[in-house]
Amino acid sequence: MLSPATDPVLAEVAETARELRRARRVARAHSQDMLAHDAAEALRQRLDALLADPETREVVDSALTERASVLRTAVLTRKHELSQRELRKEIDAFAHRAGSARRTLLATERARQAELRTKAAHATDEHVSWLDTQIKDATTRDAVLEAVSSLRLREARSQLERGLLLTRQMRDIIAESLPALMRGEPMLLLGETGGAKTALAEYLSRRLGRQPEFVSGYGDISSTQLIGSHELRPVDGATASVFVPGPLLRAMTTGGPLILDEVNAMPAEFLKRLNRVLQLRPGDSFSVQENAGEQVTVAQGFVILATANEQTPHRYRGIDRMSAELVNRFGANSYRVHYPDHTREYTDTPVENALLAAASIADKEGNIPLSADELERVSRAAFISQQVFSGAHGEGFSEFVSTEREIDGRPGLEESVLAPRTLVAILQKVAGSGGLISLDLALNRFVEGVMHAEDRQVLALILRSQGFLAGPHKGGSRRTYAPSGR
Ligand SMILES: Nc1ncnc2c1ncn2[C@@H]1O[C@H](COP(=O)(O)OP(=O)(O)OP(=O)(O)O)[C@@H](O)[C@H]1O
Numbered sequence: 172m173l174s175p176a177t178d179p180v181l182a183e184v185a186e187t188a189r190e191l192r193r194a195r196r197v198a199r200a201h202s203q204d205m206l207a208h209d210a211a212e213a214l215r216q217r218l219d220a221l222l223a224d225p226e227t228r229e230v231v232d233s234a235l236t237e238r239a240s241v242l243r244t245a246v247l248t249r250k251h252e253l254s255q256r257e258l259r260k261e262i263d264a265f266a267h268r269a270g271s272a273r274r275t276l277l278a279t280e281r282a283r284q285a286e287l288r289t290k291a292a293h294a295t296d297e298h299v300s301w302l303d304t305q306i307k308d309a310t311t312r313d314a315v316l317e318a319v320s321s322l323r324l325r326e327a328r329s330q331l332e333r334g335l336l337l338t339r340q341m342r343d344i345i346a347e348s349l350p351a352l353m354r355g356e357p358m359l360l361l362g363e364t365g366g367a368k369t370a371l372a373e374y375l376s377r378r379l380g381r382q383p384e385f386v387s388g389y390g391d392i393s394s395t396q397l398i399g400s401h402e403l404r405p406v407d408g409a410t411a412s413v414f415v416p417g418p419l420l421r422a423m424t425t426g427g428p429l430i431l432d433e434v435n436a437m438p439a440e441f442l443k444r445l446n447r448v449l450q451l452r453p454g455d456s457f458s459v460q461e462n463a464g465e466q467v468t469v470a471q472g473f474v475i476l477a478t479a480n481e482q483t484p485h486r487y488r489g490i491d492r493m494s495a496e497l498v499n500r501f502g503a504n505s506y507r508v509h510y511p512d513h514t515r516e517y518t519d520t521p522v523e524n525a526l527l528a529a530a531s532i533a534d535k536e537g538n539i540p541l542s543a544d545e546l547e548r549v550s551r552a553a554f555i556s557q558q559v560f561s562g563a564h565g566e567g568f569s570e571f572v573s574t575e576r577e578i579d580g581r582p583g584l585e586e587s588v589l590a591p592r593t594l595v596a597i598l599q600k601v602a603g604s605g606g607l608i609s610l611d612l613a614l615n616r617f618v619e620g621v622m623h624a625e626d627r628q629v630l631a632l633i634l635r636s637q638g639f640l641a642g643p644h645k646g647g648s649r650r651t652y653a654p655s656g657r
């Protein structure tokens with residue numbers, strides 16, 4: 172099969188056509204940008220000239236036919252993947268429905284599940300045989316794989332635009348938790364910083380069909396702010412004390428989700444009250460102390476989604492505020508949100524970090540303004556730092572954990588990590604700089620900004636292991652890395 176990677180003529184046509192599309196887009200967006208208009212015109216002429224040569228035309232036509240066939244194979248492969256996902260969802264839906272109604276599966280439901288499983292297996296067999304007939308050589312296989320990746324990337328990009336990349340872990344938590352949330356049972360999302368706990372809570376609220384009330388645990392928030400308080404308001408020309416409900420009471424009475432973000436950092440006096448609130452279900456009544464014991468009925472749709480950071484004494488402020496009885500109130504609806512790729516070994520490719528990285532900076536067509544190599548290295552650096560931060564001391568990772576710290580049982584990174592959120596922010600900074608900020612420079616800035624001296628050294632070590640920070644920098648060097656605990 173012909174490909175731009177192996178055929179220089181095709182490569183030039185492809186590159187010219189791509190640049191022409193980009194120049195036209197810029198020219199359309201900025202009608203005054205004469206440079207873009209002129210570039211588009213010059214590129215169009217160049218493309219016409221290239222295609223005027225009959226030999227080139229023939230190569231391009233033949234490549235286009237092959238390309239169309241590759242795309243068709245890729246689209247059908249992606250369709251197959253998605254229909255498999257739908258079938259799995261359908262199978263799971265029986266369990267969810269039964270779970271919501273607190274009953275076991277009917278025999279007919281079990282039979283339908285088995286039927287759907289057979290259907291899924293059959294469709295996969297058929298698709299694999301069909302692929303065998305379509306893919307005749309390694310180049311076509313690579314081209315199909317690349318086209319499938321590009322389709323996946325576009326899907327990932329649109330998920331991320333809506334706030335959450337639906338990785339396997341996320342899809343599993345969503346599928347498992349939704350039935351309980353619909354019954355009004357509270358949920359707790361536990362995990363390390365920047366792993367998308369808040370993003371997941373917001374996503375789930377949207378799936379419940381309501382805009383959530385949102386309370387952040389930081390700051391000096393008090394019970395009265397959360398539940399409600401009396402305020403002086405002008406009423407009929409006079410000033411009167413009026414009870415104004417806070418977010419908790421609003422969610423409770425209007426029947427919406429309430430996100431208690433960083434619940435571990437909320438004041439102890441509120442957490443004590445929360446013990447009781449977590450037991451409330453739609454239809455129950457709640458006595459509002461702040462409003463002379465007024466009784467309100469908990470509306471259908473009220474549900475609490477709480478997030479909390481891991482219980483690491485050095486790392487996060489206030490975690491000890493969450494008592495065991497409070498955590499118990501979440502029952503089986505408490506989930507640990509791990510960093511992406513957490514089940515992967517050091518030598519594995521961190522595909523989820525890489526997809527997140529690519530999706531965060533891809534344009535609508537799936538183009539990425541960084542080289543595949545840079546993207547791969549930065550995703551790996553992020554993956555290693557996440558694993559080391561969350562305490563992975565296995566082969567490969569232990570290189571970045573000092574002996575002293577290992578004995579201590581403490582991770583090699585204490586406060587700082589290239590969490591998914593940080594990775595996305597750094598890449599978007601680079602992609603949004605129009606070439607002014609290189610990835611290496613952005614990573615250098617990140618390392619320089621780390622307050623904890625030892626963490627700074629470990630992060631520099633990790634980044635350097637992936638070929639970054641090669642130039643002069645201030646992140647500490649490998650030779651001087653001599654961790655000594657705290
Ligand atoms: N599936 C995913 N896995 C990991 N990160 C993701 C995923 N989907 C989106 N993100 C990224 O996660 C970031 C949002 O993280 P979020 O603020 O929700 O983390 P958090 O766990 O609440 O952190 P913190 O404990 O510091 O509050 C976004 O930058 C988004 O790009």
Ligand SMILES: [Mg+2]
Pocket residue numbers: 368369370432433478
């Ligand atoms: Mg958060």
